[in-house]
Amino acid sequence: MHPAPSVILFSVLSGAGFGLLFYLGFGFAHPSDWLAFCWWGLGYGLAVIGLLASTFHLGNPQRAMLAFSQWRTSWLSREAWTSVAALVLLAPMALSDWLGLGLPRPFGWLGAVLALATVFTTSMIYTQIKAVPRWHHWLTPVMFLTFALAGGAVLAGQSFAPVLLALLLVVLLAIWQVGDGQFARRAQTLGTATGLDRIGEVTVFEQAHTAGNFLLREMMFVVGRKHAQNLRAIALVLVCLLPAVLLAVSGTCWAFAAAAICHLAGALAARWLFFAEAEHVVGLFYGKR
Amino acid sequence: MTVQPKIDTSPPVSDEIRKTTCYMCACRCGINVHLKEGRVSYIEGNRDHPINKGVLCAKGASGIMQVTAPSRLRAPLRRVGPRGSGAFEEISWDEALALAVSWMKPLRETAPEKLAFFTGRDQSQSFTGWWAQAFGTPNYAAHGGFCSVNMAAGGIYTIGGAFWEFGQPDWERTKLFVLFGVAEDHDSNPIKIGLGKLKARGARVIGVNPIRTGYNAVADDWLGITPGTDGLLVLSLIHCLLEAGKVDLDYLARYTNAPLLVVEDGPEKGMIAKNAESQPFVIDRKTGMPAPWDGRGVQPDLGASYQGNRTVFQHMAERYLAAEYAPEAVAARCGIAADRIRALAAELAHVAFDQAIEIKQPWTDFRGDHHDTMPGRPVSFHAMRGISAHSNGFQTARALHLLQIVLGTVEVPGGYRLKPPYPKPMEAHPTPHFVTAPGKPLSGPHLGYVRGPENLALKEDGSPARIDKAFTWENPFSAHGLMHMLIPNAHAGDPYRIDTLFLYMANMAWNSSMNSARVMEMLTDKGPDGEYIIPRIIYSDAYASEMVAYADLILPDTTYLERHDCISLLDRPISEPDAAGDSIRWPVVEPDRDVRPFQSVLLDLGARLGLVPMVNADGSPKYRDYADYITNHIRRPGVGPLIGFRGDGTAEGRGEANPDQIAAYIANGGFYQANIPEEAAFYKPWNMAYQDWAVKTSLYETPQPYLFSIWSEPMRKFQAAAEGLGPIQPPDHLRERLKLAMDPLPVWHPPFGDLEATGWGYPVHAITQRPMDMYHSWGSQNAWLRQIRGTNFLYLPTKIWAEQGFVEGDYARVISPNGGITVPVAHMAALNENTVWTWNAIGKRKGAWALDENATEATTGFLLNHLISELLPDKGDGARLSNSDPVTGQAAWFDLRVRIERVGPKDHAEPVFAAVPRVVPQGKARA
Amino acid sequence: MTTLPTHTEKKLGLAIDLDTCVGCQACVTACKGWNDQGYGVPLSDQNPYGSDPSGVFLNRVHSYAVQPVDGSAQTINFPRSCLHCEDAPCVTVCPTGASYKRAEDGIVLVNEDACIGCGLCSWACPYGAREMDQAAGVMKKCTLCVDRIYNENLPEEDREPACVRGCPTGARHFGDFADPDSKVSRLSAERGGYALLPDLGTKPVNRYLPPRKKDVRHEASVLAPLLDIKASGFAGWLDRVLGKI
Numbered sequence A: 001m002h003p004a005p006s007v008i009l010f011s012v013l014s015g016a017g018f019g020l021l022f023y024l025g026f027g028f029a030h031p032s033d034w035l036a037f038c039w040w041g042l043g044y045g046l047a048v049i050g051l052l053a054s055t056f057h058l059g060n061p062q063r064a065m066l067a068f069s070q071w072r073t074s075w076l077s078r079e080a081w082t083s084v085a086a087l088v089l090l091a092p093m094a095l096s097d098w099l100g101l102g103l104p105r106p107f108g109w110l111g112a113v114l115a116l117a118t119v120f121t122t123s124m125i126y127t128q129i130k131a132v133p134r135w136h137h138w139l140t141p142v143m144f145l146t147f148a149l150a151g152g153a154v155l156a157g158q159s160f161a162p163v164l165l166a167l168l169l170v171v172l173l174a175i176w177q178v179g180d181g182q183f184a185r186r187a188q189t190l191g192t193a194t195g196l197d198r199i200g201e202v203t204v205f206e207q208a209h210t211a212g213n214f215l216l217r218e219m220m221f222v223v224g225r226k227h228a229q230n231l232r233a234i235a236l237v238l239v240c241l242l243p244a245v246l247l248a249v250s251g252t253c254w255a256f257a258a259a260a261i262c263h264l265a266g267a268l269a270a271r272w273l274f275f276a277e278a279e280h281v282v283g284l285f286y287g288k289r
Numbered sequence B: 001m002t003v004q005p006k007i008d009t010s011p012p013v014s015d016e017i018r019k020t021t022c023y024m025c026a027c028r029c030g031i032n033v034h035l036k037e038g039r040v041s042y043i044e045g046n047r048d049h050p051i052n053k054g055v056l057c058a059k060g061a062s063g064i065m066q067v068t069a070p071s072r073l074r075a076p077l078r079r080v081g082p083r084g085s086g087a088f089e090e091i092s093w094d095e096a097l098a099l100a101v102s103w104m105k106p107l108r109e110t111a112p113e114k115l116a117f118f119t120g121r122d123q124s125q126s127f128t129g130w131w132a133q134a135f136g137t138p139n140y141a142a143h144g145g146f147c148s149v150n151m152a153a154g155g156i157y158t159i160g161g162a163f164w165e166f167g168q169p170d171w172e173r174t175k176l177f178v179l180f181g182v183a184e185d186h187d188s189n190p191i192k193i194g195l196g197k198l199k200a201r202g203a204r205v206i207g208v209n210p211i212r213t214g215y216n217a218v219a220d221d222w223l224g225i226t227p228g229t230d231g232l233l234v235l236s237l238i239h240c241l242l243e244a245g246k247v248d249l250d251y252l253a254r255y256t257n258a259p260l261l262v263v264e265d266g267p268e269k270g271m272i273a274k275n276a277e278s279q280p281f282v283i284d285r286k287t288g289m290p291a292p293w294d295g296r297g298v299q300p301d302l303g304a305s306y307q308g309n310r311t312v313f314q315h316m317a318e319r320y321l322a323a324e325y326a327p328e329a330v331a332a333r334c335g336i337a338a339d340r341i342r343a344l345a346a347e348l349a350h351v352a353f354d355q356a357i358e359i360k361q362p363w364t365d366f367r368g369d370h371h372d373t374m375p376g377r378p379v380s381f382h383a384m385r386g387i388s389a390h391s392n393g394f395q396t397a398r399a400l401h402l403l404q405i406v407l408g409t410v411e412v413p414g415g416y417r418l419k420p421p422y423p424k425p426m427e428a429h430p431t432p433h434f435v436t437a438p439g440k441p442l443s444g445p446h447l448g449y450v451r452g453p454e455n456l457a458l459k460e461d462g463s464p465a466r467i468d469k470a471f472t473w474e475n476p477f478s479a480h481g482l483m484h485m486l487i488p489n490a491h492a493g494d495p496y497r498i499d500t501l502f503l504y505m506a507n508m509a510w511n512s513s514m515n516s517a518r519v520m521e522m523l524t525d526k527g528p529d530g531e532y533i534i535p536r537i538i539y540s541d542a543y544a545s546e547m548v549a550y551a552d553l554i555l556p557d558t559t560y561l562e563r564h565d566c567i568s569l570l571d572r573p574i575s576e577p578d579a580a581g582d583s584i585r586w587p588v589v590e591p592d593r594d595v596r597p598f599q600s601v602l603l604d605l606g607a608r609l610g611l612v613p614m615v616n617a618d619g620s621p622k623y624r625d626y627a628d629y630i631t632n633h634i635r636r637p638g639v640g641p642l643i644g645f646r647g648d649g650t651a652e653g654r655g656e657a658n659p660d661q662i663a664a665y666i667a668n669g670g671f672y673q674a675n676i677p678e679e680a681a682f683y684k685p686w687n688m689a690y691q692d693w694a695v696k697t698s699l700y701e702t703p704q705p706y707l708f709s710i711w712s713e714p715m716r717k718f719q720a721a722a723e724g725l726g727p728i729q730p731p732d733h734l735r736e737r738l739k740l741a742m743d744p745l746p747v748w749h750p751p752f753g754d755l756e757a758t759g760w761g762y763p764v765h766a767i768t769q770r771p772m773d774m775y776h777s778w779g780s781q782n783a784w785l786r787q788i789r790g791t792n793f794l795y796l797p798t799k800i801w802a803e804q805g806f807v808e809g810d811y812a813r814v815i816s817p818n819g820g821i822t823v824p825v826a827h828m829a830a831l832n833e834n835t836v837w838t839w840n841a842i843g844k845r846k847g848a849w850a851l852d853e854n855a856t857e858a859t860t861g862f863l864l865n866h867l868i869s870e871l872l873p874d875k876g877d878g879a880r881l882s883n884s885d886p887v888t889g890q891a892a893w894f895d896l897r898v899r900i901e902r903v904g905p906k907d908h909a910e911p912v913f914a915a916v917p918r919v920v921p922q923g924k925a926r927a
Numbered sequence C: 001m002t003t004l005p006t007h008t009e010k011k012l013g014l015a016i017d018l019d020t021c022v023g024c025q026a027c028v029t030a031c032k033g034w035n036d037q038g039y040g041v042p043l044s045d046q047n048p049y050g051s052d053p054s055g056v057f058l059n060r061v062h063s064y065a066v067q068p069v070d071g072s073a074q075t076i077n078f079p080r081s082c083l084h085c086e087d088a089p090c091v092t093v094c095p096t097g098a099s100y101k102r103a104e105d106g107i108v109l110v111n112e113d114a115c116i117g118c119g120l121c122s123w124a125c126p127y128g129a130r131e132m133d134q135a136a137g138v139m140k141k142c143t144l145c146v147d148r149i150y151n152e153n154l155p156e157e158d159r160e161p162a163c164v165r166g167c168p169t170g171a172r173h174f175g176d177f178a179d180p181d182s183k184v185s186r187l188s189a190e191r192g193g194y195a196l197l198p199d200l201g202t203k204p205v206n207r208y209l210p211p212r213k214k215d216v217r218h219e220a221s222v223l224a225p226l227l228d229i230k231a232s233g234f235a236g237w238l239d240r241v242l243g244k245i
C-alpha cells in the first residue's frame, strides 16, 4: 500500500496524542497551571494535528462532516465520533487542571477510555480490510494500542514507560513475524484470483495498461526486502530501545522529551513500513504486490 | 441511517445523433455520433449498420479523442528551413494551392511522370486514381503493395475474389473455421462478431499462427507454425486429402479448371488447350468427346486425356501426391508434427464430407443445369498478412485457395463467401495502363491484372515505365503497385528521376517504410548541385505525424467527422455476402481550424490545373467539392460512386445522378444495401441468378461466369517466357526466379529472407502484429488508447528466454543483416520457439503526435522496421531486387531474420532519433 | 447508506465469457466513453499527452499466460470491473454513506455528492474495481450503466451497459442473476460460471465463464490412403479416386 505521508502522520501523531490524553485523563499525571496547559495542549495538539493531517488526503475535505454519518458500519465513521467525543469529554478535565477548578478525577475517566477507543477504531480501519492480509489480524489493534500506550507513557513522563516500550518491542516483532507470512497463508495467487488455476499455472502476459493508474499507485507499492529489514531495525532502535535506554539512565524531563522525539521518529518509520509492506490482493491481478 | 439516494436513471443522452462512418481504421463501421451543444459528446456503434451491427472496437469507441487530439494540423504549411528541420510557416489555402499548381503544371505540360502520387490508407482510391489518370502520370498507387497485395492478387487469380475484407466465412453455418496468420485484419469487427457467433454455437476454431494471442488465443486448437512455411503445410494437407481421395470431385469438375487440358508439349506447352474458336474445352464424360467448358449438360471428365494432353486435375494430383509434400517431409520445416498435420487433414475431410449440409434452395448454373438444393461443406478459412507479407505469399495464398477448392468449400453454404463486387475474375479487371504524353491523361487506369508479358508496364527499351517498377519482370502481378519502393527508387533515380512526390495519408518517414532511418535520409539527401535529390514533396496529413517534417508543402486534412467520404463499390465497399453495400461520411461537425478535406482540395487542384474531367467547357471548376463529385460524377453510363438512391431516388445500382442522394444516405444512417436474392446467395460465380443481379446492380456489364483457376495460365505465360518461349523475353538474371515463382500450380519456396539468411547466423524469425486497440501510428495521439498501450516489448519464446538467462526488465540487442536495435523484452510461452515479435507501430519518434518528448512511445517504445531492408542483398550480379514477393511485389515484412543477444537492464530503446520538430504545440490537458 | 440491504430484488450483473474474449479492449473505451459524459463527474485523465499519463477507467482487460501441466501455453484475456458483490466490503467501510448497494437491483454505486474521497472503499475492494478520480477527488466505479439500463431516452434494445453493447465478440452478457431463467443465469449454469475470490466472502454477483478445454485433438480417424501409390502408381490412384475401379 502506498505509504501516504498524511496518513502516516495522522496515525502516528493522533495515536501518541490520544495515548497521552489517556494518561492525563486518568490522572497518571496531573499537572497544574501552565504546565497543565502545555501538557494537555501537547495531547490535544498531537491528536488534532493528526486528525487534520488525515483530511489532507481527502479528495473533498469540505464534506468531511458527512464522515460522522455511518457509525453503524464504518470504522472510519466511528473513529470520527470517538475522537471528537474524547476531545470534548476531556476538555473539562483539561480546563480544570489548567485553571485549577478542582474537578474530581473520575470526570476524566470516560474521556480517557474514549481516547483509547479512538486508537482502537483507527486500528480497525486497517484491520477490517480483508483485501490486505497483513493488516487483517488481531495483532493490528494490539499494535496500535500498544503504540498509544507506550508513546503516551513516554509523553506523560511515566516511570513504567520503559516496560511498555519493551512490550511494544515484542508486539512489533510479533506483528512483523506474523505479517510476513499473512499473504502466503491466504494461499491466494494469480491463479486463484482469476480462477484460471483450474487450467494451469498463470502468469501475466501483458498488463492491462502500460500507463499508471490509481490502483498501481495506491495498492502496489513495492518496497525492497533489504530496505524493509534495515528500516525495521532502525524503527526498533528508535521506537523502543533508545527511548528505554534514555529513560533508564535519566528521569529528567529532558530525558523524557528526548525519548519522546526519538520514539515518534521511530514510530513514523514503523508506520511507513506498516503501509509500505502491506500487500493488497488486487496486486495479484497485476502480477505485482 | 440515511436513505438510498434517488438518482435519475433516465438522463437525456444527447441533443442529437448523427449517423456516419467510423475511420480509425479501414473497417468502415457505422457510428452514431451524439452531440451536446454542437460538440461531439459520445460515439457508439450503429445497430443497423451491416458491418458492425452496433458494436465498435476500442479505437472506434474512443474516436472522440481523435477528433479533439492536440496533434491535429491547423493550417497549410510551407517549409522555410532545411527539410526535416521543422521550419514551416503557415500560409493561406490560396497560397498553398497556387504553390502546388506552380509545381505541378509544368510537369504535366512536359513530363507528367515526374509527378508521383501515392496514397496511404485512404478509402477513395477510385477517386485518387481517377485524378492521377487525368493528370497523366503513370506513377500512382495506394499502399496495397506493402500491405497485402499477395492476398488480393492470389485470390483474384485463383477464385476471382480474396480474403482480406472481400469475403468471409459463412459465420451462421460453418462448423470448422481455420484462421491463418491473422491478428486483426481490415474486417476487424465482422471477424470478431463472427467468432462470437461460432463460440456461441460451440463451433470449432483452429488458429495457425506463430503467436497465440487475440483470435488465436480463443481458438480451440493452435498450430504454432514457423513463419513463412504455411504454403508447405497447406500443400501437405492437400497431399493427405488427395491420398485418401477426400476431395470434392463434383465441385472440381463443374466449377474449376481442373477438367481443362494442359498442352503437354510444343510452343504452347503448359497453356490450357483451346479449340478452333480459341475456347478452352473439356472432355464430356457422357460422350468421351470434347465439349464446350460451359456447354449445357456437359459433365467434364477430370481423368481425361486428349491428344496426349492431360487434365489440370491430373497435373495437380501428381504434383501434390509427391513424397515431398507428405506430412513427414514438411513437419520439421513447418514446426508442426506430422501426426498433427494428418489429424488436421482428417478433421477437414470429416467436417467437409461427413458433416455436409444443404440449403433447400433451387438454382440454375451457367451451363443451364438446374439444381434443387445448395449443398454446403461447412469448413471455412480466413487468412491475411501472416501469409501474404512473405516473399512466398502469393503462392501460399493460391495454395490456401486450392485447399478450399479441393474441399469444395468456396461459395457454398458453410464455406467461404465472397462479397460484391466479388466474385469477379481476373479477366473482368482492367490491365495496367502506363503510357504518358505531355498534357494528356493516361490512357486508362493505372492498376490492373496482368494476363501475360504483353501487359507489363515496360517502355520500348524494356525499362520500367513506373517509378515503383510495378508490372515488370521483377514482380509482374503487382496489382497494387509498390509504394515501399517509391522513395528508394526516386532517391536512386532508378528507373528515372522524378520531380514532385505527392503523398497522402502515409507515414513514410516512420512506420510505413522498411528501414525508416534510411528513408529519412533519402528524403533529405542532396545531390552534388546542392538540390534535394527528391526535389519536391507535397503531403496531406491530418495530424502531426513523423512524415510532416519531411514535406515542403503540407495540405492539412480534416478529421473523419468533419468531411465527406465515399466508401464506394468502385473501390472498397461495405458489402456483405448477402448484399452489396456502400456508405458515406459527412461533416457531422465543422472543423475549427483552417483545414480542408483533401478530396475537395484535389478537385480544386485539378480544376486549377485544367484537368479535363474536373473543369467545365468554360474552364470553371466542374465540382464544387467532394460531395458534389460523389453526387454527380458518372463513371460509366448510369454508374456513379454510390449505388443507392440513384435517379429519382429509388433506382439501385444504375441511374442518373440524384442531387438528393447524399441526403438520402444520411437519412438512411449513412449507408445503402442492395440485397442479393436468396436464389443468388451462393455459388455466385456460376449462379445465373447472381450473374443477372450483378449486372442489374452495375457490378458487371455482362454476366461473367468463370471457372476457378487451379492452373494459372497467366502465370504459365511468364514461366514459359523464362524458359525461352514466346516473343517477349525477361532479362536473364531473372529467369530462374521466374521459373520458380511463376509456377502455374501453387508451389512453396523458402522466403527469400530465409534463403539469404541461411548460414549467416540469423536463426530467429522476427514479426509484428497489429494491436486491436491501435491503428498504425495514429493511435498514440489518442489520450485513452495510449494509456492502454503506450509502449511495446519484444516477446521472446521460452527457448531463447531460458537459453540466454533473460530476466524481467532486460533489454536485448536484435541484429538483422540490415542493422541492430536494442529493445525491452518480455517472455511469452505461447509462441513458436524460433520466433520473436512485437506490436506494430507503437514506437514513435520524439516530438511527433503532440506528445511529450519523453513519452514512453518514444523512449521504450520501438519499431522493428529499422531491421528490415527494402532491398534484398546484392548477390554479386549488381542487381538489387526489392525485398518483395517475386510475383506481386508485396513487401516481405515478415521474412525478417534476426539474432538476439541479451543486454541486461536499460531504460530506453535504441536507436534514439533526434526529436522531430514540432508543427503543433505539445498536448496538455484533454479536451 | 453504508448498511447493505438484507435482500435485493434483482441481482444485476455481468457474465463474462473467457472462452470468447479476444482482449480487444473495446469494452474498456466503450465504458470510458459512456461514463466520461454520463453518471457523475467525467473520468479525468492526468498528463494525457505527457510522459506519464494516468486516468480513470472503470473496466480493465488483462492478458494472462496459462501453462497447463502438459500441452501448449495459452493466452487468456481477462476483463475486470466491479462485480457488484452481495456482501460488498467497499460499502460497509464508507464513512459517509456515499457508497451504497441499491436495494432494488443490487447495483453498487457511489453517490459522488457525498464522497469525501478518503479512498477507504478502494482498499476494501479485493478486485481493484474502484479508481479515484484525481481531478474531482471522488471515487469512481462501474455503475453497471445504471443510467443506461433503465434509461427511457434510449431505445429498449440499447438499455444495456455500454461495454456489453459494444463488445464485438459478444463475450459480455448482462442480466439478472436472481432470476434462474435469465440468460446470464442459464449461461452460468451451463458453462460453469464462477465467482472471483469466493473465500473473501464478498459474494460477487458477476460470473466468469471459464475457457473451454483447448488443444483437444479432434477424434476423427486419420485419413487412410486410398491405396499405396508406390505400388499402384499414379494411374491406379486416379482410377480409384474417379471411381473407375
Ligand SMILES: Nc1nc2c(c(=O)[nH]1)N[C@H]1C(S)=C(S)[C@@H](COP(=O)(O)OP(=O)(O)OC[C@H]3O[C@@H](n4cnc5c(=O)[nH]c(N)nc54)[C@H](O)[C@@H]3O)O[C@H]1N2
Pocket (backbone or CB within 6 Å): B120, B121, B143, B146, B147, B148, B504, B505, B506, B507, B508, B511, B512, B513, B540, B541, B542, B543, B544, B545, B546, B547, B557, B558, B559, B560, B598, B768, B769, B775, B776, B777, B778, B840, B864, B865, B893
Ligand atoms: N514492421 C512493420 N511495418 C509495417 C507493417 C507491418 O506489419 N510491420 N504493416 C504495413 C502495412 S500493411 C501498412 S498498411 C502500413 C500502414 O501504414 P500507413 O498507411 O502509412 O499508416 P500510418 O503509418 O498510420 O500513416 C497514416 C498517416 O495518415 C494520417 N492520417 C490519419 N487520418 C488521416 C486523415 O483523415 N487524413 C489524412 N490526410 N491523413 C490522415 C496519419 O496521421 C498518418 O500520418 O504500415 C506498414 N508497416
Ligand SMILES: Nc1nc2c(c(=O)[nH]1)N[C@H]1C(S)=C(S)[C@@H](COP(=O)(O)OP(=O)(O)OC[C@H]3O[C@@H](n4cnc5c(=O)[nH]c(N)nc54)[C@H](O)[C@@H]3O)O[C@H]1N2
Pocket (backbone or CB within 6 Å): B025, B026, B121, B147, B148, B180, B181, B182, B183, B184, B185, B186, B187, B188, B208, B209, B210, B211, B225, B226, B227, B228, B229, B230, B383, B384, B385, B386, B387, B390, B767, B768, B769, B770, B771, B772, B773, B774, B775, B776, B894
Ligand atoms: N487495430 C488495427 N486494425 C488494423 C490495423 C491496425 O493497425 N490496427 N491495420 C489494418 C491493416 S493496414 C492491415 S494490412 C490489416 C492486417 O491485419 P492482419 O493480417 O491481421 O495483420 P498483422 O497484424 O500484421 O497480422 C499478421 C498475423 O500473422 C501472423 N504471422 C506472421 N507470419 C506468419 C506466418 O508465416 N504464418 C502464419 N500462419 N502467421 C504468421 C502474425 O503472428 C500475426 O498474427 O489490419 C488492418 N486492421
Ligand code: SF4
Pocket (backbone or CB within 6 Å): B022, B023, B024, B025, B026, B027, B028, B029, B052, B055, B056, B057, B058, B059, B060, B061, B188, B189
Ligand atoms: S473497426 Fe474500429 S476503428 Fe475500424 S471502423 Fe470499425 S469501429 Fe472504427
Ligand code: SF4
Pocket (backbone or CB within 6 Å): C020, C021, C022, C023, C024, C025, C026, C027, C028, C061, C077, C079, C166, C167, C168, C169, C170, C171, C172
Ligand atoms: S470488448 Fe469483449 S472481447 Fe473485447 S476485451 Fe472486452 S470483453 Fe473481451
Ligand code: SF4
Pocket (backbone or CB within 6 Å): C081, C082, C083, C084, C085, C088, C089, C090, C091, C108, C124, C125, C126, C127, C128, C129, C130, C141, C202
Ligand atoms: S467488486 Fe469491489 S467495488 Fe465492486 S462491489 Fe465488490 S467489493 Fe465493491
Ligand code: SF4
Pocket (backbone or CB within 6 Å): C093, C094, C095, C096, C097, C098, C099, C110, C114, C115, C116, C117, C118, C119, C120, C121, C122, C138, C139
Ligand atoms: S472514497 Fe468516497 S465512497 Fe469511498 S469510502 Fe471514502 S467517502 Fe466512501
Ligand code: SF4
Pocket (backbone or CB within 6 Å): C030, C031, C032, C034, C035, C058, C059, C081, C082, C141, C142, C143, C144, C145, C161, C162, C163, C164
Ligand atoms: S457496466 Fe457500464 S460502467 Fe460497468 S464496466 Fe460496463 S460500461 Fe463500464
Ligand SMILES: [Mo]
Pocket (backbone or CB within 6 Å): B146, B147, B148
Ligand atoms: Mo495494411
